[in-house]
Amino acid sequence: MSGHASNYQPKSAFGKWFHERLPIMDMVQGQALDFPTPKNLNYFWTFGGILAVMLVIQIVTGVVLVMHYTPHVDMAFNSVEHIMRDVNSGWLLRYMHANGASMFFIAVYIHMFRGMYYGSYKAPREVLWMIGVLIYLVMMATAFMGYVLPWGQMSFWGAKVITNLFSAIPFVGDSLTTMLWGGYSVDNPTLNRFFSLHYLLPFVIAGLVVLHIWALHVVGNNNPTGVSVKSPQDTVPFSPYYTVKDAFAIVIFLMFYAAWVFFAPNYLGHAINYQEANPLVTPAHIVPEWYYLPFYAILRAIPDKLGGVIAMFGSILILFALPWLDTSKVRSGNYRPIFKQFFWLFVLNCIILGFAGSGAPDNYFLSHEAAPPDQWALTYKLVGQISTAYYFAHFLVILPLLGLLETPKPLPASISDAVLAKNHPSTVAVPAE
């Protein structure tokens, strides 16, 4: 890793001996303890650390759950019930893992929106951002395959619908789907390979996280002003300043997580997944987990099968192009008065997309009542279509134009100036009131 030279000095004879053979403590000191970090990072910057903790929790709970789980269509569902009823603390481990996935996504969405608001994807952090998008994609694949493993009704039908997306690909679609399934339907071979990959991918994520942090440490942290670090006065060492700040945020986040695990462990799931998978009966209403709902809404918004699939994947892949779609040179939304409003509109739109993906397409929006066919009505589908159009417009029209049309506010000369201006608005002493 580059970006900061360490002044690590081994203190003991063994330390010196080891350092000459593997300078790992040098790296720890340079990259983790002494790493110069902008002094004005707010709590939105703690979500990277929170995500690292969530990844570790998912891997640890996952590894122990595998000790009791059986990946076979005849036994998978029962082995999950066995974990819930018989295995010591099995209920806790499973609830931690299942809710951990949701917490992971909450944290990653905040982390991504943070990057979008403060322009953390802009030069020189494009590669850092793109590795992040890649991590998010692998996360989605991992979570999807994990949800199939309990082999409930929603597991099965979710798997069937999502793998069927690939059948929309012209010419090779059907053979590709058969290959993904290892048969003519989602069945035992499918469950086995999903299990294998669900175990593998978290370690791939861990590898990508190393690259993500490496890329971060080459260019350094962005910060709420978006102004680059100009002098050592703009920074503080990562430890203890940010190890403590991150640790505090992690504890708060873990409390939030524990509240779900202990008081509403099934709230984010679907009751019908406690019914064993039945390949002959589709549940009346299939929905993915909450963290996929916006993308599900985009899929359903396009009336054509292939078009829907392209729009859905496009909605994620467009994030790779974000550094070049945003034409503004100013990073932080704090200094972009119009962008700031569009940013919050975009966040709101993503939430609306989530709701649009949650109901039956032809029901009135936010209702269980079916709308009359062949007549205008504000249905889940229509709301999804409007929101999908806005989602793409944000990236393809609003961001490119805003950078050219908007007049940003004046930027502070440096991070230190911004911090001083905030805490001491005037150098002249103000009399106490």
Added chain:
Amino acid sequence: MSTAEHAETNRRDFLYIATGSVAAVGAALAVWPFINQMNPDASVLALASVEVDLAPIAEGQEITIKWRGNPVFIRHRLPAEIEAAGKVAVSDLKDPLARNANLPDGDPATGANRVVGGKEQYLVMMGVCTHLGCVPIGNEGEYAVVEGNVKHGGWFCPCHGSNYDTAGRIRKGPAPENLHIPQYAYLSDTKIRIG
């Protein structure tokens, strides 16, 4: 690099490229078993046919059997359902192809082409929506034959709202194709083998 230098290193370049090509081909060949293992295995292929006795299925009744892990609908249709299916012009269909594995690929989706051997009373088709693979619900949807407040025939997919008519042809909704008809043959008047 100048052309003169290039001429000097020509032979070595050739060797590098030739060696590299052989290695690339070898690597590609070595990858194949790792991909091919994902295809249906021998035990999955071995389950590829099933025999069904149609005699116990009463008129207007439908059974669902499992074949290759998927549901197959076998419906003993009422004359009204057959008539309704026969009346539709192929040009009015969303998918004009028969999608019948027992007929040549390009055949039109007429009522008669949706069954085998002219036995229009028995409709045999995959219970797999051609949109994203859900199982459609029978005697439902906008294209069923309605008698009073009872619906006969017709299918409706609960996932994304595809409507199929009394011959299992897509009429409305996101599904691109008619419900597929598997390969099957009559062993006797009332017995079929699927697959």
